Amino acid sequence: MTPSPTEDLQRLQQLGLERIAAAPDLAALQQVDTELLGKRSEITALKAGLGQLEPEQRKAGGQAINAARTTLQQAVDARRAELEGAGRRQQLEAERLDLTERRPSARLGHLHPVTRAIQHLEDVFTGMGFTVSEGPEVETDWYAFEALNIPTWHPARSMWDTIYVDLGEPGSTLLRPHTSPVQIRLMEHTPPPIYSVMPGRVFRQETSDATHLAVFHQIEGLVVDRGITFGDLAGTIDAFTKAYFGDRFSSRLRPSYFPFTEPSAEFDIRRPDGTWLELGGCGMVHPNVLQNVGIDPEEFSGFAFGFGVDRLAVSRHGVADIRELFTNDLRFLEQF
Numbered sequence: 001m002t003p004s005p006t007e008d009l010q011r012l013q014q015l016g017l018e019r020i021a022a023a024p025d026l027a028a029l030q031q032v033d034t035e036l037l038g039k040r041s042e043i044t045a046l047k048a049g050l051g052q053l054e055p056e057q058r059k060a061g062g063q064a065i066n067a068a069r070t071t072l073q074q075a076v077d078a079r080r081a082e083l084e085g086a087g088r089r090q091q092l093e094a095e096r097l098d099l100t101e102r103r104p105s106a107r108l109g110h111l112h113p114v115t116r117a118i119q120h121l122e123d124v125f126t127g128m129g130f131t132v133s134e135g136p137e138v139e140t141d142w143y144a145f146e147a148l149n150i151p152t153w154h155p156a157r158s159m160w161d162t163i164y165v166d167l168g169e170p171g172s173t174l175l176r177p178h179t180s181p182v183q184i185r186l187m188e189h190t191p192p193p194i195y196s197v198m199p200g201r202v203f204r205q206e207t208s209d210a211t212h213l214a215v216f217h218q219i220e221g222l223v224v225d226r227g228i229t230f231g232d233l234a235g236t237i238d239a240f241t242k243a244y245f246g247d248r249f250s251s252r253l254r255p256s257y258f259p260f261t262e263p264s265a266e267f268d269i270r271r272p273d274g275t276w277l278e279l280g281g282c283g284m285v286h287p288n289v290l291q292n293v294g295i296d297p298e299e300f301s302g303f304a305f306g307f308g309v310d311r312l313a314v315s316r317h318g319v320a321d322i323r324e325l326f327t328n329d330l331r332f333l334e335q336f
């Protein structure tokens with residue numbers, strides 16, 4: 001006994017719907033569509049067979065076949081829309097450009113530890129009411145020595161192993177061996193009160209070792225006002241040490257000598273491991289220096305300090321050898 005057209009239809013519709021739902025892509029769906037509803041499909045064959053039925057059965061059969069066709073056709077259309085939508089989403093996703101995305105392979109650099117130290121120092125000092133000033137790296141003998149109370153004959157000249165530039169009178173032009181000339185330039189143009197720091201690069205004829213470089217950085221500080229005392233200097237150095245290094249570091253002043261300050265002191269910091277590091281020199285601005293720039297030492301007094309930024313950066317980061325800063329080994333620099 002052959003199955004009735006109704007049973008055939010139900011089976012065809014059920015199987016058809018399953019195949020449509022399972023079609024993984026548009027090409028597969030097209031194939032299923034042709035097989036289910038095309039000219040050579042079973043459903044078309046069923047329709048052709050209607051002619052052999054009785055007229056009343058023919059009508060009911062025709063309606064059932066049409067209903068099944070419509071159901072299958074709607075399922076194909078729905079699945080097609082679904083697959084097309086997924087395709088568009090996939091394409092959009094593939095073509096998406098996220099401009100805010102940081103790819104893990106694109107490594108961002110950062111500023112050199114010495115540049116960062118200078119910026120940090122500027123922040124600390126501007127927070128204490130200081131301005132920031134700059135001066136040239138190539139200097140004249142006047143600014144680097146004479147105006148700082150160090151005449152040519154002065155034995156203290158040997159404190160700075162100066163690199164001279166072959167320009168003008170021999171010995172008249174040089175690479176500044178310290179940032180103190182910027183004090184002179186500032187005082188020449190700015191009437192007191194002066195509260196300023198002056199960071200910059202300096203140069204000395206020096207053989208590098210773990211604590212010395214031939215090209216390094218200093219930051220100079222200068223205060224000129226009425227009634228400034230050595231107590232103000234000591235207080236400023238102390239406030240700076242705590243602000244920059246934190247409470248685990250402390251500072252001390254040792255008597256010393258600089259021709260441009262009187263009295264003079266050496267400024268050391270004590271690291272958390274208990275060792276001391278000579279960071280810089282300081283003192284009360286010598287009256288001769290004030291006179292050299294036309295400031296009356298009877299009316300104004302001041303203090304100055306100058307210390308090594310590179311030494312400060314390495315001690316802050318616990319680096320044993322200062323030369324590491326400038327060998328430009330990325331594996332070293334990336335740690336900061």
Ligand code: FA5
Nearest residue numbers: 178180212213216278279280281282304305306307308
């Ligand atoms: C001076 O250069 C004075 N101009 C400092 C000063 C300013 C004194 C204002 C008084 C008033 P000195 O030569 O000591 O001083 O150098 C100051 C600091 O620079 C040193 O304490 C050290 O921290 C740093 N320094 C000196 N030489 C080197 C070097 N070769 N490499 C790295 N850092 C150095």
